[in-house]
Amino acid sequence: MVADNAADSAKDQKESMDVLASTRTVVKNALEKLGYPDEVFELMKDPMRMMTVRIPVRMDDDSIKIFTGYRAQHNDSVGPTKGGVRFHPNVTEKEVKALSIWMSLKAGIVDLPYGGGKGGIICDPREMSFRELEGLSRGYVRAISQIVGPNKDIPAPDVFTNSQIMAWMMDEYSRIDEFNNPGFITGKPIVLGGSHGRESATAKGVTICINEAAKKKGIDVNGARVVVQGFGNAGSFLAKFLYDAGAKIVGISDAYGALSDPDGLDIDYLLDRRDSFGTVTKLFENTISNKELLELDCDILVPAAVQNQITEENADNIKASIVVEAANGPTTLEGTRILSERGILLVPDVLASSGGVTVSYFEWVQNNQGYYWTAEEIDKKLHEIMIKSFNNIYNTSETRRVDMRLAAYMVGVRKMAEAARFRGWV
Numbered sequence: 327m328v329a330d331n332a333a334d335s336a337k338d339q340k341e342s343m344d345v346l347a348s349t350r351t352v353v354k355n356a357l358e359k360l361g362y363p364d365e366v367f368e369l370m371k372d373p374m375r376m377m378t379v380r381i382p383v384r385m386d387d388d389s390i391k392i393f394t395g396y397r398a399q400h401n402d403s404v405g406p407t408k409g410g411v412r413f414h415p416n417v418t419e420k421e422v423k424a425l426s427i428w429m430s431l432k433a434g435i436v437d438l439p440y441g442g443g444k445g446g447i448i449c450d451p452r453e454m455s456f457r458e459l460e461g462l463s464r465g466y467v468r469a470i471s472q473i474v475g476p477n478k479d480i481p482a483p484d485v486f487t488n489s490q491i492m493a494w495m496m497d498e499y500s501r502i503d504e505f506n507n508p509g510f511i512t513g514k515p516i517v518l519g520g521s522h523g524r525e526s527a528t529a530k531g532v533t534i535c536i537n538e539a540a541k542k543k544g545i546d547v548n549g550a551r552v553v554v555q556g557f558g559n560a561g562s563f564l565a566k567f568l569y570d571a572g573a574k575i576v577g578i579s580d581a582y583g584a585l586s587d588p589d590g591l592d593i594d595y596l597l598d599r600r601d602s603f604g605t606v607t608k609l610f611e612n613t614i615s616n617k618e619l620l621e622l623d624c625d626i627l628v629p630a631a632v633q634n635q636i637t638e639e640n641a642d643n644i645k646a647s648i649v650v651e652a653a654n655g656p657t658t659l660e661g662t663r664i665l666s667e668r669g670i671l672l673v674p675d676v677l678a679s680s681g682g683v684t685v686s687y688f689e690w691v692q693n694n695q696g697y698y699w700t701a702e703e704i705d706k707k708l709h710e711i712m713i714k715s716f717n718n719i720y721n722t723s724e725t726r727r728v729d730m731r732l733a734a735y736m737v738g739v740r741k742m743a744e745a746a747r748f749r750g751w752v
């Protein structure tokens with residue numbers, strides 16, 4: 327079962343698992359490498375704005391339940407802030423802050439005119455009805471409406487949120503604003519101004535990074551053994567793309583356990599059986615744990631679920647020669663160090679998972695211009711951006727002799743730091 331929020335907070339206290347502290351450490355290192363003074367770090371170590379909201383929702387049994395939500399806006403020196411909203415029982419304030427910093431870095435890496443934002447609500451949508459989820463989504467938008475908007479801060483999907491939730495949120499914002507405002511949020515259904523390719527964009531971006539990383543390591547993706555942790559939006563599309571490319575998916579997982587087969591799993595069958603929260607393992611008896619999954623024999627490992635999965639405790643046991651982070655924050659700093667020392671090519675989250683926000687940007691541009699592109703046009707634009715970004719960071723890592731995570735942070739912070747300087751903030 328998923329740990330409760332108190333247990334997760336206790337885990338967060340442990341220095342190495344504190345995603346905000348470790349993000350700050352790498353941001354500081356990146357700024358120092360680039361020669362920026364301390365005040366730039368002081369500006370970037372926290373979101374410029376953090377809002378905590380209490381959201382009352384009438385539940386199906388007629389009781390009123392009060393939920394806690396957050397919206398963090400890291401830095402708007404480059405443009406409006408942007409990033410997803412997570413519905414999960416383990417959401418914490420620190421996590422949302424770190425996630426907003428990662429969004430700023432992603433925008434810098436793929437060169438979008440945004441800063442980073444992120445939201446979260448402490449709830450378990452798997453235990454809520456459709457109607458309760460609608461009430462929660464609308465209540466959240468009412469609570470944060472003053473600080474968000476198409477030119478201020480633009481939400482999107484993340485863990486356990488989807489296009490239906492984006493549609494309710496867009497509708498609620500449009501009612502408050504008194505006109506139809508599709509550019510308020512991305513990841514919407516196509517009929518409401520969503521973009522072709524957004525649903526699979528994160529996985530598409532990860533796939534492109536895997537192909538590039540595999541070339542560097544001399545691995546052929548066709549026939550490669552791949553393990554994917556998480557079978558939701560990012561993980562399931564990714565497993566399908568790689569399966570169709572001839573890879574052998576030897577392990578997949580969800581929050582309840584993992585499935586493995588050294589001869590390769592039937593991904594089409596599993597996709598057919600998964601539910602809307604990316605749960606599939608409950609249907610099987612011969613499951614293994616997520617911990618065992620990460621240590622399976624494979625060529626490519628893709629954590630595509632939650633943070634703090636590869637740590638000092640298991641990094642030595644990882645068998646893959648390439649680790650590509652589809653999830654946000656799946657590897658701790660100690661885990662990163664151990665993988666790097668072992669010569670494992672680690673493609674960091676802020677690069678690997680940036681395909682999602684890239685196509686969200688395309689969605690926002692299409693909403694703003696009222697003219698829509700084809701799936702082929704979106705795909706081509708995404709490919710160009712991801713390949714250029716991968717090579718930029720790989721080359722930075724080689725020339726500056728730093729690991730891929732530090733290289734990505736160096737590329738990610740630079741534009742934001744320059745914009746803040748020109749504005750006269752630092």
Ligand SMILES: NC(=O)C1=CN([C@@H]2O[C@H](COP(=O)(O)OP(=O)(O)OC[C@H]3O[C@@H](n4cnc5c(N)ncnc54)[C@H](O)[C@@H]3O)[C@@H](O)[C@H]2O)C=CC1
Binds near residue numbers: 484579581654
């Ligand atoms: N959806 C998007 O566009 C983007 C998602 N990401 C990141 O990718 C990761 C996955 O997100 P989505 O696929 O969108 O979420 P999702 O809600 O569609 O799926 C989450 C998957 O992770 C599994 N999971 C949840 N808790 C787990 C745990 N403790 N251990 C193992 N598995 C667990 C769920 O069972 C499900 O299979 C997250 O870290 C998210 O922040 C990053 C960029 C964009």
Ligand SMILES: O=C(O)CCC(=O)C(=O)O
Binds near residue numbers: 409679683
């Ligand atoms: O699509 C977006 O705007 C944000 C996606 C996101 O939340 C992420 O990359 O972590």
